[in-house]
Amino acid sequence: MASLFNQVPSVSTVFALYTVKFIDLFSSYYQSSFTFVIEQKWEFCDNQTFRAAEVYLTSRLAGLSTGEVLVGSSDLKNPAAELNIGVPVNAKIADEFEGIHLEWTLHCLETKSFPYEKQYFHLTCKKQYREKIMTDYFPYFAKSAEKIIRHREDLCIYTYNRQQSTWQAAIFEHHTTFKTLAIEPQLKTTMIDDLDAFAKGKDFFKSVGRAWKRGYLLYGPPGTGKSSMVAAIANHMNYNIYDLQIQSISDDGELRKVLTGTKNRSILLIEDIDCGTDSSCRRQTKKEEDVELEKKKKKRDLGISLSGLLNFVDGLWSSCGEERIIIFTTNHKEKLDPALLRPGRMDLHILMDYCTPFVLKKLVAIYLKIDDHVLFDPLEKVVLEVSATPAEVAQQLMASKNADIEFLKKKKLKKEDTKVEEEGEIEDVDTTEA
Numbered sequence: 001m002a003s004l005f006n007q008v009p010s011v012s013t014v015f016a017l018y019t020v021k022f023i024d025l026f027s028s029y030y031q032s033s034f035t036f037v038i039e040q041k042w043e044f045c046d047n048q049t050f051r052a053a054e055v056y057l058t059s060r061l062a063g064l065s066t067g068e069v070l071v072g073s074s075d076l077k078n079p080a081a082e083l084n085i086g087v088p089v090n091a092k093i094a095d096e097f098e099g100i101h102l103e104w105t106l107h108c109l110e111t112k113s114f115p116y117e118k119q120y121f122h123l124t125c126k127k128q129y130r131e132k133i134m135t136d137y138f139p140y141f142a143k144s145a146e147k148i149i150r151h152r153e154d155l156c157i158y159t160y161n162r163q164q165s166t167w168q169a170a171i172f173e174h175h176t177t178f179k180t181l182a183i184e185p186q187l188k189t190t191m192i193d194d195l196d197a198f199a200k201g202k203d204f205f206k207s208v209g210r211a212w213k214r215g216y217l218l219y220g221p222p223g224t225g226k227s228s229m230v231a232a233i234a235n236h237m238n239y240n241i242y243d244l245q246i247q248s249i250s251d252d253g254e255l256r257k258v259l260t261g262t263k264n265r266s267i268l269l270i271e272d273i274d275c276g277t278d279s280s281c282r283r284q285t286k287k288e289e290d291v292e293l294e295k296k297k298k299k300r301d302l303g304i305s306l307s308g309l310l311n312f313v314d315g316l317w318s319s320c321g322e323e324r325i326i327i328f329t330t331n332h333k334e335k336l337d338p339a340l341l342r343p344g345r346m347d348l349h350i351l352m353d354y355c356t357p358f359v360l361k362k363l364v365a366i367y368l369k370i371d372d373h374v375l376f377d378p379l380e381k382v383v384l385e386v387s388a389t390p391a392e393v394a395q396q397l398m399a400s401k402n403a404d405i406e407f408l409k410k411k412k413l414k415k416e417d418t419k420v421e422e423e424g425e426i427e428d429v430d431t432t433e434a
């Protein structure tokens with residue numbers, strides 16, 4: 001018969017039993033939670049869910065329960081600029097959605113290759129709420145983030161830093177809007193309607209199986225407002241701009257890395273496309289032709305061609321980019337490769353031209369706040385006879401703060417002189433040939 005002593009478990013047995021129970025309890029508690037992992041990249045592109053989480057949490061940090069926040073500013077011009085706040089790594093951020101408790105944590109993992117660290121969010125909830133969080137909370141915070149981005153005050157312009165292989169942001173301070181851009185009313189209406197239709201076009205683009213993107217080619221002489229038009233588009237859409245110096249990209253691999261580093265709801269701007277790629281097809285002089293051939297040769301060595309770029313951009317946008325605008329600018333449309341001008345390539349070709357009477361009056365109204373003036377009639381006549389760019393007129397208006405037509409008159413005289421000289425040259429050539 002077993003003694004009483006034998007029936008009483010030893011201290012070590014009791015301890016072992018409780019340890020097992022505790023582990024059971026702990027693991028069942030642990031297993032009752034569920035964690036969503038949201039990484040920075042999704043199929044080589046920026047994961048938009050990660051971006052949404054970042055924006056949502058940052059905007060709510062003040063109201064959410066967390067013991068710490070990141071603070072800082074990237075405003076190089078103003079050390080006293082208002083502080084931005086961010087999500088600190090490893091801090092636990094509690095949120096609540098329809099009575100469900102949620103916990104966010106931003107983790108950071110060092111990697112051996114570029115970009116040397118990988119960030120990802122953990123979003124944890126009780127297992128039983130997994131479906132609810134998937135169907136309701138994810139769309140909720142994504143929509144909140146979208147709203148915040150749409151109403152964000154500061155737009156950024158990004159330039160690519162090759163040394164650090166990153167896009168560097170600066171506050172975009174070009175305040176031109178469609179109100180202050182002097183263009184013909186018809187062009188203004190076309191642009192605004194096109195952009196608005198594009199912004200609302202998500203379902204349309206999906207239904208016709210096309211990438212949600214729009215391409216504009218802005219062409220015209222220097223100073224006719226191409227950059228100002230880009231600013232007006234960015235401000236109208238509230239999109240950031242990625243200003244890509246295509247000349248600085250060495251090969252397709254680098255191009256892929258650069259483009260996949262751009263975010264949705266943005267403008268990819270490639271200025272002076274005739275200079276940057278192997279895109280010119282007509283040369284003016286032998287010397288220019290040699291320079292272009294040399295450039296072309298270099299480009300071939302470097303491995304980027306215009307059609308390559310276009311195919312690449314098309315493919316990339318179709319697979320992982322949404323709500324993107326791509327803008328090419330050029331002073332010489334006639335020099336561009338037909339591949340770029342082919343229908344369907346760029347959705348709209350927009351001519352930014354010399355001042356018309358309407359544009360002139362608009363500039364006077366913008367700069368001098370004058371809507372009517374006795375000088376308007378003579379001014380309108382002169383402007384039709386000379387090729388004055390809006391930039392030239394704006395500069396004069398800024399300088400004189402007066403509706404001064406002297407520079408237009410001088411321009412007219414200069415133009416007449418040049419015409420006489422050119423006619424003289426042609427006559428000379430004709431005589432020689434004869």
Ligand SMILES: Nc1ncnc2c1ncn2[C@@H]1O[C@H](COP(=O)(O)OP(=O)(O)OP(=O)(O)O)[C@@H](O)[C@H]1O
Binds near residue numbers: 222
């Ligand atoms: N259509 C316009 N409406 C109002 N301002 C204009 C317009 N066009 C030019 N300007 C003024 O002229 C300046 C230069 O114009 P902008 O840089 O937009 O021309 P651009 O066509 O891009 O020139 P480039 O081809 O040399 O880059 C602008 O900052 C703006 O002040």
